[in-house]
Amino acid sequence: MTSAVITPELALPASFWTRERKTGAVLVALGLVASVWFTLASPSSPATFYLGTSTQSGANFEIDGKIGCLVFGLIALAAGAILLATGKHYGLLVSISLAAFVLSALIWQVSTVHGSVPLGSLSTITMEASLPLIFGALAGVMCERSGVVNVAIEGQLLTGAFFAALFGTIAGSYWAALGAAAIGGALISLILAWLAIRFLVDQVVIGIVLNTFALGLTGFFYEQVMRTDTEAYNNPGGLPHWTIPGLSKIPIVGPAIFSGTLLTYVALALVVVLTIALFRTRWGLRTRAVGEHPAAADTVGIKVLGLRYVNVLVAGLIAGFGGAYFSMVTATSFTKNITGGLGFIALAAMIFGRWNPVGAFLAAVFFGFAKALSSLLQALQSPIPSEFLAMLPYIATIFAVAGLVGRVRAPAADGKPYVKG
Amino acid sequence: MRGITKRFGDLVANDDIHLTVEPGEIHALLGENGAGKSTLMNVLYGLLQPDEGEILVDDKPVKIKGPSDAIRIGIGMVHQHFMLVPVFTVAENVMLGAEPNKAGFLDHATADRLVREVSQKYGLPLEPDAIIEDLPIGIQQRVEIVKALTRDVDLLILDEPTAVLTPQETDELLSVMRGLKESGKSIVFITHKLREVKAVADQITVVRRGKIVGTAAPTAPESELAEMMVGRSVILEVPKQAAQPGAPVLAVRGLVVADDRLHRAVDGVDLEVRAGEVLGIAGVQGNGQTELVESIMGLRPSLAGTVTFLGRDITDWSTREVLRSGVGYIPEDRSVDGLVKEFSVAENLVLDLYRSEPFGGRFALNPKAIDESAKGRVEEFDIRVQSEQQPVGALSGGNQQKVIVAREMSRPLKLFIAAQPTRGVDVGSIEFIHRRIIAERDVGSAVLVVSSELDEVVALADRIAVMYRGRILAIVPPGTPREKLGLLMAGITSEGAS
Numbered sequence: 025m026t027s028a029v030i031t032p033e034l035a036l037p038a039s040f041w042t043r044e045r046k047t048g049a050v051l052v053a054l055g056l057v058a059s060v061w062f063t064l065a066s067p068s069s070p071a072t073f074y075l076g077t078s079t080q081s082g083a084n085f086e087i088d089g090k091i092g093c094l095v096f097g098l099i100a101l102a103a104g105a106i107l108l109a110t111g112k113h114y115g116l117l118v119s120i121s122l123a124a125f126v127l128s129a130l131i132w133q134v135s136t137v138h139g140s141v142p143l144g145s146l147s148t149i150t151m152e153a154s155l156p157l158i159f160g161a162l163a164g165v166m167c168e169r170s171g172v173v174n175v176a177i178e179g180q181l182l183t184g185a186f187f188a189a190l191f192g193t194i195a196g197s198y199w200a201a202l203g204a205a206a207i208g209g210a211l212i213s214l215i216l217a218w219l220a221i222r223f224l225v226d227q228v229v230i231g232i233v234l235n236t237f238a239l240g241l242t243g244f245f246y247e248q249v250m251r252t253d254t255e256a257y258n259n260p261g262g263l264p265h266w267t268i269p270g271l272s273k274i275p276i277v278g279p280a281i282f283s284g285t286l287l288t289y290v291a292l293a294l295v296v297v298l299t300i301a302l303f304r305t306r307w308g309l310r311t312r313a314v315g316e317h318p319a320a321a322d323t324v325g326i327k328v329l330g331l332r333y334v335n336v337l338v339a340g341l342i343a344g345f346g347g348a349y350f351s352m353v354t355a356t357s358f359t360k361n362i363t364g365g366l367g368f369i370a371l372a373a374m375i376f377g378r379w380n381p382v383g384a385f386l387a388a389v390f391f392g393f394a395k396a397l398s399s400l401l402q403a404l405q406s407p408i409p410s411e412f413l414a415m416l417p418y419i420a421t422i423f424a425v426a427g428l429v430g431r432v433r434a435p436a437a438d439g440k441p442y443v444k445g
Numbered sequence: 446m447r448g449i450t451k452r453f454g455d456l457v458a459n460d461d462i463h464l465t466v467e468p469g470e471i472h473a474l475l476g477e478n479g480a481g482k483s484t485l486m487n488v489l490y491g492l493l494q495p496d497e498g499e500i501l502v503d504d505k506p507v508k509i510k511g512p513s514d515a516i517r518i519g520i521g522m523v524h525q526h527f528m529l530v531p532v533f534t535v536a537e538n539v540m541l542g543a544e545p546n547k548a549g550f551l552d553h554a555t556a557d558r559l560v561r562e563v564s565q566k567y568g569l570p571l572e573p574d575a576i577i578e579d580l581p582i583g584i585q586q587r588v589e590i591v592k593a594l595t596r597d598v599d600l601l602i603l604d605e606p607t608a609v610l611t612p613q614e615t616d617e618l619l620s621v622m623r624g625l626k627e628s629g630k631s632i633v634f635i636t637h638k639l640r641e642v643k644a645v646a647d648q649i650t651v652v653r654r655g656k657i658v659g660t661a662a663p664t665a666p667e668s669e670l671a672e673m674m675v676g677r678s679v680i681l682e683v684p685k686q687a688a689q690p691g692a693p694v695l696a697v698r699g700l701v702v703a704d705d706r707l708h709r710a711v712d713g714v715d716l717e718v719r720a721g722e723v724l725g726i727a728g729v730q731g732n733g734q735t736e737l738v739e740s741i742m743g744l745r746p747s748l749a750g751t752v753t754f755l756g757r758d759i760t761d762w763s764t765r766e767v768l769r770s771g772v773g774y775i776p777e778d779r780s781v782d783g784l785v786k787e788f789s790v791a792e793n794l795v796l797d798l799y800r801s802e803p804f805g806g807r808f809a810l811n812p813k814a815i816d817e818s819a820k821g822r823v824e825e826f827d828i829r830v831q832s833e834q835q836p837v838g839a840l841s842g843g844n845q846q847k848v849i850v851a852r853e854m855s856r857p858l859k860l861f862i863a864a865q866p867t868r869g870v871d872v873g874s875i876e877f878i879h880r881r882i883i884a885e886r887d888v889g890s891a892v893l894v895v896s897s898e899l900d901e902v903v904a905l906a907d908r909i910a911v912m913y914r915g916r917i918l919a920i921v922p923p924g925t926p927r928e929k930l931g932l933l934m935a936g937i938t939s940e941g942a943s
Contacts, residue, residue, distance in 0.1 A: 304551055306544045313530050313541050320528035323492070324542030324592075325513025436531070444492065 048108030051121040055101025058128040062093040066132040072140035075275040089135025096128035126397070139404045143276045146396055151280040151288060152353065153417075154392030156181060156363070158291045159346020160370025161377060161384035162298055163209070166339035168379055169302065170332045171315040173439040175231025176216050178367025179238030180209035180340050184347020186242040189358035190250070192260030192351075201260050202286070202348050209344015210337050212238060217336040221329050224441040235367070243360045250358060258357045263287065263348070287349055294342065298381040311335055315435035318442040328442050343367075369417070372425050378432050387424070394420035449498035451484055458484040460655040462498070466600060471622060471632045473642040473663075476652035477674055477872060482635045483525065485652070486602045489633075490522045491515040513542075521593030522602040527585050529577045529592075536560050536573035539592045563594050568624060582731075583614040590621070600631045607641055611729045612899075612931030619645045637674070639667045683879045686887070688907040691720035694860050694891035695741070700750035702733070702740040710736035712915030713750070718860070718891040723882065725906025725923075726895040728934055733915035734895045735777060738864050741893075742774055743767045755859060768797060773853035773885075775846075777864035777895070783849045786838030790830050791819035793837045794852050818855075826851040827877060843874030850878055854885065861885050864895045879905060899930060 066089040074084040103121035107114065134141055160177040167174035187208030192201025212234055219225045250258040263285035272282035281288065302308035310331060313321040318328045351358040369391055376390075377383030398416040401408065451459040458481045466472045474482045487493045489500060491509040499506050502518050509515050515522070529538045536556040545555040557573040564571040569587045577585060586606060593601055603622070607615045622632055622645055636642060642649055642663065649661045651673040658673050695718040704710035710733040718724045726734055739745035741752050743764040752760045759767060768774065776782035784793050795804045795815050803814040819833040828847045830840065837848055846867070853861070863882060867875040882905060886892045896902050902909055903923050910920045911933040918933050932938075 300550075305549065306546060306551060309537060309541060309544060309551060313533070316532055317528070317530045319526075320530050320538075321541065323490070323512050323522065323524065323528045325511060325516055326542050 042111050044111040044114050045108050047114070047118060048104050048106075048111070051104025051118065051125075052101055052108055053104075054125045055097055055099075055104050055121065057097075058100050058125050059094055059097025062097060062128050062132040063090055066090050066093045066135050069135050069138055071131045071134035074140060074142040074144065076142060076144045076279075084140070087131060089131060092131035092135070093128045096124040096131065099124035100128065130397070133401055133406045133408070134404060137404050137406060141400065141404075144279045146400055147277050147280040148283075149396035149399060150389065150393045151284065152392070153395040154388045155287055155291055155353070156346050156349045156366050157370045157373050157388035157391055158295070158385055159287075159349070160343055160367050161373040161388050162291075162294055162381060163339040163343035163346070164371055164374035165298065165302075165377075165379055165381055165384050166342060167213075167336050168374070168438050169315045169435055170311045170335035171318060171435060171437040171440065171442070172217065172220055172332055172336050173227040173231065174216070174336070174339060175228050175371065176212055176234040176238075176367075177343055177370050178363055178365065179231075179235040180212045180343035181347040181350070181367045181370070182235075182238045182242055182361070182363045183208040183212050184344030185350035185362050186245070186347075186358050187344065188348035189258050189260045189351040190245075192348075193257055198261065198263055198352065201352060202345060205348040206341040206345040209342070209347060210340035212344075213336050213340025216340075217333050220336075220441065221332050224443070227439050227441075239361060242358070246358060246360050254357070260352050260356065260358075262356045263352045285353055287346065287353060290345070295381050295385045302381065312435070314442075315437055318437050318440075322442075322444065332442075369421055372421050375432060375434075376424050379435060390424065391417055391421060446485070446489060446500050447498055449485065449488060449495045449500075451481075451488055451493060451495050457655050459488065459495070462652075462655075462657055464650060464657070466631050466633055467648070468599070468631055469626055469629050470647040471626055471634055471645055473646035473649045474633055474635045474652060475637065475639070475642055475649055475670060475674060477637055480652045480674075481655040482652050483604055484655075486522065486604055486633065486635060489515070490520060490602060516542075516596050516598070519597065519599035520602065521596055521598030521600070523586065523589040523593060523604060523606060525605040525608065527589055529585055529588060531576075531578035533577060534573065535571055535575050535577065535580075535588050538577060538588060539573075539595055543596060559595055560591060563591050567591075567594060567621070567628070569621065582609045583611070583617070586610070586618070594625075598630070600633065601625065602633045602635070604635045605637075606634070607636060607638060609730065611935045612927075613935045615641065639670050642670070643667065683876075683883055683904045685883045688722040688886065690722040690907070691889065693717045694720050694755060695893065696751075696753040697737075697741065698751045698753070700737065700740060700752065701748040702736040702745055703748055704733075704736055709748075710915055711740065714912075714915070714917055716910055716917060716920075718893050720859075720891050721886060721889050722907045723886050723892040723894055723905050725902035725909045726893070726912050727899055727902040727909050727930060728897070728912035730897045732912050734897075734912055735864070736915075737912070738774075738777070738862060738893075738895055741767075741862065742772070768856075771857060771859035773856065773858045773861040773890075775849055775853060775863040775866050777868070779842075779845055779849055780838075784837050784845060787836055789834045790823065790828070790837050790840070790848055791815050791833040793848050794819050794822055794855075797852055797856065822851045822855060826881075841871065843870040846870050846878065847874060850881055854881060858885065858890050860891045860893070862893045862895075865897065866894065867896075867898070867901060899927065899934070903927075903930075 068088055068090050070086040071089055071092060072084055072086045100121045103117045103124065107117040107121070130141070160181055163180060164174045164177055184205035188201040188205035191204035192198055195201070216230055216234060219230045220227045265283055265285055268282040272278045274282070281292070302311065310321060310326050314326065314328050314331050322328050347363070350362045355362070370388070373387035373391060374384050376387035377385065394417040398413040401413050402410045406413070446462060446464045449459050449462040450457065462485055464485070474485070476482045484493065488495045489509070491511045491514050500509060501507065507518055530541070536553065539560050540556040545552040560571055560573040569591055571584070571587060571591060577588065580588070606618060610618060619641065622634065625632060634646060646663045649663060649665070649670065651658050651661065651670065653674060661670060661673070697714055697716045700711055700714045701709060702711035712733070714737055716724065728734055736745055740747045743762050743766070746761055751758055754770060754772070759770065780786060785796065792815070795818070799805050799810060804811055816833060823830055823833060826847045828851065829844050837845055840848070861882070866878055866882065870878070882892060882894065894902065894905050906923050908920055909923055909925065909930070910917045911930065912918070913934065913936040918936065918938055921930070
């Protein structure tokens with residue numbers, strides 16, 4: 025007797041045009057645009073980059089516009105070409121190529137207006153713009169890893185922002201403001217959890233309803249209460265910046281990370297804590313099990329519904345806390361629809377980050393950078409119309425989620441209610 | 446278990462059941478699909494709460510409110526559909542729910558050691574770091590058993606453990622069960638396969654329609670057990686004349702089809718079905734049978750090869766064209782592909798013909814014609830309904846399947862393809878469907894039957910093709926010894942020793 029073992033192999037004769045190669049081709053095209061168009065359009069005047077936060081402080085370097093555009097354009101081209109030729113090292117080559125393309129574009133714009141770029145400020149703005157996205161995306165990760173879809177991030181952020189302004193003003197303390205913000209987010213979560221887990225309502229629909237609900241309710245109270253006496257109800261004050269001596273002087277990234285408000289430090293800590301909790305603790309293992317195969321968790325005695333309630337509520341606390349950013353960091357008061365849809369960008373960041381805390385963080389920073397870049401170019405009075413620049417973060421979102429992510433795998437039971445039996 | 450009763454609405458799934466399992470015995474719970482065996486065991490494992498009755502362990506009444514209670518008093522269960530998280534490792538699945546901790550963090554080293562210890566002790570080799578979804582079904586089942594054993598169970602419930610295994614894997618499992626018995630564990634073995642019961646059980650309890658109909662010793666003859674299961678003598682063989690094969694109707698040449706994960710599920714299949722014969726495809730599920738049939742039916746594109754039907758190349762025709770040209774098709778999963786559950790019986794009976802006269806007019810359907818034809822077919826195919834307007838989802842599995850058979854056999858056919866035609870169907874309906882399939886053959890159609898139930902293939906087929914990893918390993922006559930068929934299904938061909 026002989027045993028005939030036939031190994032199944034990949035069915036499709038590997039077509040030349042894999043996803044990697046297609047992306048490579050697009051990057052080559054971008055590189056060509058940069059090294060030809062940008063170089064020709066750019067004047068031979070210098071673009072100046074400062075490492076610190078202002079044009080006066082810190083070291084700086086200058087680069088000739090034409091040369092800079094050409095050099096970085098060629099780097100973008102080369103990285104794209106390598107990807108096109110080999111189809112390997114996808115993540116690395118895409119990052120290099122896109123970064124070089126962005127730099128080339130930046131140098132072109134900066135040298136055109138004879139301007140200068142404080143890199144320290146750029147990174148600070150990036151970090152600040154990322155903050156609500158980090159909190160929102162982490163809230164999404166918490167929720168969805170346990171199998172409950174969280175489309176209500178926007179509503180959680182908005183309610184958090186509103187509670188922070190209202191109760192922070194009344195109590196006169198930013199600690200109270202932050203606590204109230206977290207509770208505000210958790211209230212939205214409570215409705216989400218209750219309807220989704222207890223009554224098995226479609227989770228995407230509840231999420232959208234809750235967002236509308238939060239928008240309407242906070243808008244109503246803003247008009248009826250806050251506007252009547254701004255001093256008494258809508259004057260929470262800004263969160264103080266805590267600068268860590270020494271570390272905040274690190275070129276480029278120092279001011280962004282070590283001179284932020286409490287929210288900056290909490291956001292960074294949460295990324296680390298959640299990563300460890302999710303992948304190294306009993307709670308994390310059970311959360312992931314419940315999100316992937318709730319029946320399996322149930323049969324080993326894990327309380328599926330209880331765990332989902334807890335996770336959804338904690339997600340609300342996180343998002344609500346982050347909501348304080350809107351009324352206490354970028355502004356010092358609440359206004360109607362102050363979140364302006366960033367909760368949905370946070371949702372995109374969670375998907376782009378593949379339901380992973382670190383991934384979600386990087387995705388949030390990516391969107392934050394797009395935002396920072398657009399405001400920098402507007403400040404430099406770049407010839408590109410400001411309306412187009414304002415679109416940049418959203419265009420980046422679409423490209424990132426649609427183009428670069430490809431097929432990602434959500435937790436298998438995400439959005440599916442669990443019914444025993 | 447004493448006086449257990451469990452109701453789902455009007456259905457009494459368990460009716461006053463008394464069951465005693467002695468220490469160190471293998472107790473077989475024998476019964477047909479839907480007899481209430483799994484319900485009873487889910488009650489015992491705390492997944493369901495009984496409406497009446499009590500459970501005693503060592504003569505003391507216990508309350509089992511959930512699986513954690515069951516585990517604590519020493520009851521473990523291996524479910525029919527595995528309760529494993531596919532993206533987790535073996536060790537993660539085993540420790541889930543009882544995770545060893547070190548300073549607040551998961552202690553993977555201890556978990557790995559536990560898996561190795563238990564798997565060594567009971568002779569169930571496992572790699573703790575392997576990811577579940579990469580493992581074959583047989584190994585996944587081993588993980589389930591080890592998972593239960595690490596929880597120090599005294600009583601292990603195995604719910605239809607052999608349904609997904611090859612004959613060889615089944616033999617292995619049976620010897621594992623004997624080993625567990627040796628080390629003092631009790632086992633409740635749920636099955637409907639008589640051969641396995643006789644091979645391994647110490648005590649047999651037969652369940653029918655939610656009631657215990659009797660107990661038997663493993664020495665009892667198979668026919669007696671079968672009679673207890675179904676309540677009357679079953680005809681184990683389908684009465685049929687010898688086939689009178691005519692010209693080839695369906696010819697498949699070098700067909701290659703990819704599955705959803707883009708692996709070669711069908712890897713160069715050649716086969717031919719002639720008029721007036723039944724070709725049965727045997728094989729363990731997941732060896733490309735699904736993809737083969739779907740490709741013939743135009744539901745899945747082929748990568749290479751041709752499908753010829755009555756001399757015409759129908760490779761990658763649309764499903765509608767294939768059906769129109771004279772092919773009848775029973776899909777393997779009736780609830781997903783065969784029926785629209787919310788539609789009425791009458792509507793489901795014309796899903797194929799709603800566009801043509803007399804059912805569909807120029808603009809609107811003709812409900813009168815649809816209802817009249819439905820009445821006729823319900824009668825002819827013995828479909829048990831309260832009314833033709835009842836949603837099909839409310840029918841039993843057997844009656845649902847008969848709706849599909851009725852629909853597909855109401856067109857003039859040259860070829861009939863039946864995938865898992867009697868899965869989850871009661872014995873009465875099985876017999877009926879088998880007779881209809883043979884009748885279809887006898888009027889000169891070519892018939893292709895795909896089934897993971899070897900008994901079914903042997904009973905129906907005039908020739909048996911054994912499929913393994915996307916290829917037809919051999920085509921043998923139905924009189925071939927089961928042992929040899931079993932080896933073929935496991936991919937082992939005996940070369941030279943014909």
